Amino acid sequence: MTVEKIRGGNENSDNFPVGLRVLAVDDDPICLKLLETLLRKCQYHVTTTSQARMALKMIRENKDRFDLVISDVHMPDMDGFKLLELVGLEMDLPVIMLSANSDPKLVMKGVTHGACDYLVKPVRIEELRNIWQHVIRRKKFDSRNQNRSAEQAKSYQASGEGHGSATTGNADQNGKFNRKRKDEEDESEDNGNESEDPATQKKPRVVWSIELHRKFVAAVNQLGIEKAVPKRILDLMNVEGLTRENKYRLYLKRISSVATQQANMVAALGVKDSPFMHIAPFEGLGDFRTLAGPGRLANAGLSPYATGGMLGRLNTPANVNLRNLTPSALLQPTHAQNITALGEMHPVLPPTNQNPSLFQGMPSSLELDQLQQNKCATGIVNFNAIDDSRMYTASNAFTDTGAAIGSSTSTVNGIPGNPLMLHENSQQTLSGGGGFGSHSSHNMTSFSLESLTAGVYGSSNLLDPGSAESCKMQPNAVLSTDPFHGQLPLNGVRENNFSNGSYLHNNPVDISSTTMALPFEDSREMQCQENSYIPANGTVSPLSRSLDQDSEIFNQKTGMFINSRVTGGASNLMQKNENEKLATESRARSSDNFLLEQPKSRGGFIPRNYDSLDAMMNAMIKREQDETIPNCDFGLDDYSFGAAM
């Protein structure tokens, strides 16, 4: 949108901001009248209403009717923040909050809900003279985002092959578009895009993407991937709370039955996750997502998840990812737990942590089903404490759960030396889920160390925890069965490595059997942003990835890994489709990269955030020991994990 648009393309083209079309909402008639007069004095076109519902109706009737909305916080028929959210989500209009209360908490709330500005009553005309800047700024961002997203999408596509379709829509704004288009994939990509440029667009986008994403995911989930129509999605989004629960369950259901739908699941998961994630108010779920995201931020490199501060975004992706993993695999029952676990994480983790949350959630999910539940939660919690930026903690959490299962768990936690863990993991994986768990946890820590790979593995191990036991290496067998676990067994070894994603991976049952490769991509996309997660079919992958990514992200260094891993992972994933072996190979490579340094981005997939992928890859590579390539992919596949499911 350009400036001209603002003017509505009529008079005032040369006289901006004259003629700015403002909608003022305030239940206090005095304030409203005052506001109206002040705005008229600034030569804006003013429309007033004292009812929030009426305001919404007016805006919805004609999206292009207003340039800006000013709304009071305290209103009888609808909370000002709710109106803010709705307007922001649906219409992408800048909204300014107004209140007699200047409490910083409220101001903060305004910011988190996406307000462009917050004015305190009584309002002075000088303050109103400048509000047009918000309109221009948003328009600029939008176009820039869109351009950027498009480009990014392209690059993504090139690298990630299938990621998700060009998310072109800049994460935030475009996200909306993309979403409509692609739902899941777009989101992932968008997120990815956003992550690339979080710095610039962080602020506006974050809010947007998170919410949008959340809602979007939720909506999509509700509608079912196939039927996700933007409109419906929007509608659904409005009913977020409702959908959440539903989604979750649906999600879980989906996951379990996924076998064939893995791919879908992944997609859905990604999407769903977001919703799920979202559901949990930003904090809970969002955290997850954000975890993915925030962790990234810290890492900067990692970004797939967090990419840039897009915490919000990450959250979604992360969340989504997590969800995927967890739900698919075991999560069903645990899922709830995971979420809680995740939720726990959140509080602990600040934005950076957010990623961990993801992991936590993930592990939780994975574990939950089996064993992990307890572990995961705890593991996750640990994570939180540990990292701000460490997603790893999250992963650790996972690993913990896994640990419970396997013996390695101990290793996991301490994993700084993840690489070692990985090895262990491999063993562990064999040992069954437990091993995984441990590894996973290790992975987590390792991530921080950079050994993400190790952690990754560990995580992968964890993932399996449930499955690990069964699988030990039964990657295939497991994979299919336990979305999570399935993966582990095979990948168990490998998966653990991913620990981040591993948890996620677990589900992905590795991809080997499942379309891991696919999921991976999906997961990637889902992961959004960074996670090159490759929308694992099983969705697990994505989760894993997210985890990985997250963990990776934390470590900046690891981020590198992740990147490389991711790429590796990504590549793996990709390969996965074909053969898991390939995946493993790539993984091995990725792991190498991963572990060692950083992300070389092997696959070049996801250069950005693949980190998680890398981690996964690394894990996978490590896992290679198991050779169940599927597992390896697992890491990557985590994404695909969903598919595996």
Add this chain to the structure above:
Amino acid sequence: MQRQLANMKQSLFDQGYLDEQFIQLEELQDDANPNFVEEVVTLYYRDSARLIQNLEQALEKNPLDFGKLDSYMHQFKGSSSSIGAKRVKIECTQFREYCRTGNAEGCKKTFQQLKKEYATLKKKLEVYFQVARQAGPVEKACRPK
């Protein structure tokens, strides 16, 4: 007349009945809105009468619902500050503080105080506007020192 008006206004400011916001209102008054200030003030008194009544009723309940009281008062404060009713606003803040600490006595006492200020201001402004109408178009008031 004009001078009388100016003096009146000055004294209102000096006594703390009105603040800067009132000046803002006056500045908004122009040919397009010749009686803007008076309109707003009238609107204020009409709307706030409703709030006052709500507050009265709420204060008679036992035990007091501080949340609701605070909510009403928040609104009342918003309106009052919009027209620049300084003293009234101060009482509002005090009232809310008592609500926050759950001080029922404090609330009731402050409320009485608030009503007094409110009534006083109302009367003064009525006179002010009367004079203003007689004095002709309201000149942009020079800011009180």
